[in-house]
Structures are given as structure tokens and as C-alpha cells.
Amino acid sequence: MRMKLRLSCALSALLAGTASAADLNVGLEVPSLDVAEYHRPYVAVWVEREDNSVAANLAVWYQQKAGKDAASGKQEQGSKWLADLRQWWRRAGRTATLPIDGVSGATRPAGVHKLSFNDKQPQLAGLKPGKYSLVVEAAREVGGRELLRIPFQWPPAVPVHADAKGEVELGTVSLDLAP
């Protein structure tokens, strides 16, 4: 997997000369967990300014439909538990109108998920040059919660690769930037 990432990085570098757009690619590993009761995690991915304010929401994965609560059998909106992504909720979620167009999505299974953005897309179009962090937060029902940050400079002058390794709720999160 690491090799594949490197390869895509090299490819971006190769294209850098001709491409005018800046790309931001995220690789996000939802780890496979051997637990008695597993629910897919709620995950939020965003770009944070140095003062912790949100510059761009990239993704938020949560149960989209009203689901049946296993214990009570009652219908419950999946968005009820979004506050468990407590940093995202504080910084972005609580003031957002859900679902967020192009950001809200269904929960995802274990595995590596790729998210690709460029500066022509609405998420990154308004991103001024400066220092930012990519933030990934995951919270799992009857499980734990984890948050990872990867600092970066935008726009990238050269291809950049960085990653962070989660302890439990997140696997490896990678960030690849290409000018």
C-alpha cells in the first residue's frame, strides 16, 4: 500500500510541470478491529487553520438513514451521534446544515479510503496560501475516539508526502500534496 502511495506521489510530481492545479489527496485507513460489537466509525476530515478554525470540510461519514436501535427497536436519526466527533462538532458540525453537499457521506468499512481534491473544487477553492493541518477524527459506537493532525503548507511548492499513524480507531492517514 505504501508503495502505491509513493507511486501516485511520483506520478503527481511528474505531472506537476504541466498541471496548473494543486492537488490534495488523503489516504484514510479504517482499521479492521476484532471486537464483539463492531459498528463502522463516524469519521470527519477537514482542513484546519492555525487558530483551529475550519478552513474546509472535506468529508464527514455517518449513518445517513434513520436506523433501528438494536436495544429499543426505535428509529433513530444517524446524525444524532455526530456530536461524538467532538472536535469536528465544535469547529464545524454544530453550525453546519446537514447533510453538507459533497461532504456528508455514508460510513465506510475497514480498509484504505482515498479522497482526492484539487484547488478548483469548492472545498479548496477558497484556501488562501498559509499553514494548515489536515485533521481526521473518528468515533465508533461502543468503541473509542481518535484524532490525527498532519500539518502542511498550502499551496505546495513541490510534491509533499506526510502520514500519521493512529493507535486504535484510525490506521495510517496519509496526505499527498502536488503543485
Next chain:
Amino acid sequence: MKKTLSLLAAVLAVSAAGTAQAHKSWLLPSATVLTQDQWITVDAAVSNDLFYFNHVPVRLDNLVITAPDGSAAMAENPFTGKFRSSFDLHLDKNGTYKIAVVNAGLFASYDLNGEKKRWRGKPEDLAKEIPADAKNVEITQSNGRIETFATAGAPNDTALKISGKGLEMTPVTHPNDLFAGEAAKFRFTLEGKPAADLKIEIVPGGSRWRNAQNEINLTTDKNGEISVTWPAAGMYWLETSVQDKNATIPKATARRASYVATFEVLAQ
């Protein structure tokens, strides 16, 4: 009437307990930071340990809930048991709810025909309850507030406006935006004016499982403000009180006011 009075007496006794060091009055919400259109349940009790039901309930007769738009919200399924009161609250509007038990009343002591008498009640009943030939009449006005806060969606400040009566707290830092390791500022007022040099005590919950109260002692500055940096995530109990001669109700000779609030501090 007798029942109402005895209830009121119990309520006043509870608020008095809050001002004496012995017991702690509190409201404990099941959650404070929520998504839109959720329910919470709130417990109300007086105890020594935080936050355990082991003494008496806080009665809900004087429960005042302010919705995010400033309107009054209704508690549902209220119940008062041996150790606690409890009620549900539907956060059907977006924003911040202030949940308060507001006790206001008078304590009087006087001599009548050589006997010591005591009375507790409301200002409007004072004239008819205390005989004209009573001697050595001493009247203390009492004002106690027990508060907590919950927010559905984005926080707002409408419900946080103070009434200008008794001891109150105006959050500078929003009470549902508290995080471990961060500083929070609160402003205290007495009868609507900044309460300087006020002693504030903050005690973290979970006191049953430790040897010390671990209290944080603070004093308000000239603007009535304190700043507290939360040492850890959890529920916190804040208490302050004043006792002086500056009564605002006619005939009252002394004043006692107390303020209690419960805050939830989230982990980073």
C-alpha cells in the same frame, strides 16, 4: 396552603444548605453538547459527594427553563424521589438552554410574648404573617440559583441573559464550549452589578472515588470575573455565595444569595 409553605420551607432549607458548606445542591444533565432536536434528562439533588444521590432531592417547584429564543421551556416527566428529582427536556429549538432552580424568599425571626418565632415565606406574605406586636424582628432575604446548560446545535446567548436578581453568572466563555486544558471566563453579578472579590469554589465530580475535594478556589476581579483552566474533562460544580446587610426588599435587614452551576468539560 400549609403544604405550599412547608414545601417552600424545604426549598429554602435546600438553598440555605447550598450556602452553608455542608451540602452541595446541583443539577446534573445527561448531556450538554448535542445535535439538533434531542432529549436530555436532568437530575437534581443535594449531597455531599459529587454527583451522587445520597441525601435529599432538589424540589422542582421553582424550576425555570429558558429556551434558546428566550421563551420558557417545559420539563417533562418530572419526578421527585427520596434522593433526587428528575425530569426530561426536549431540546426542540437550536441553541442554548438555561436550566435553573431559582429560590427566592424571606427568613424572619422575632419574639412574640417572650417566645422565639421563625417564619419563612414570600415578601408579599410578610405583613400578614408576622404579628404587629412582634419584637426584635430580623428579616433576611434569600436568593439562590442552581443552574446548568445544554446546547442543541450551535450555541447562542439569548437564554444566558441575567435577571438582575440575586447572584448570577454571565458566561464570557460559552458554558457548552468548555474543553480540558483551556481557560474559561465567567462574570458574576449581584443584583445585576459586577460582584468583585467574590469567593468561587469549583469542585470536579467523581469525588466518591478520591480522598480530597480537589477544589479550585478563585476570587473575582473588579469586573466580577474569574478565569479557570480546566485540569481535565468531566463534570464540574461551581458554587459561590454572599451574605451582607444590603437587603433590597423593604423591611429586610440582611441578604443572602447563592449561585451554583454544573458544567461539563469535554476532552480535547
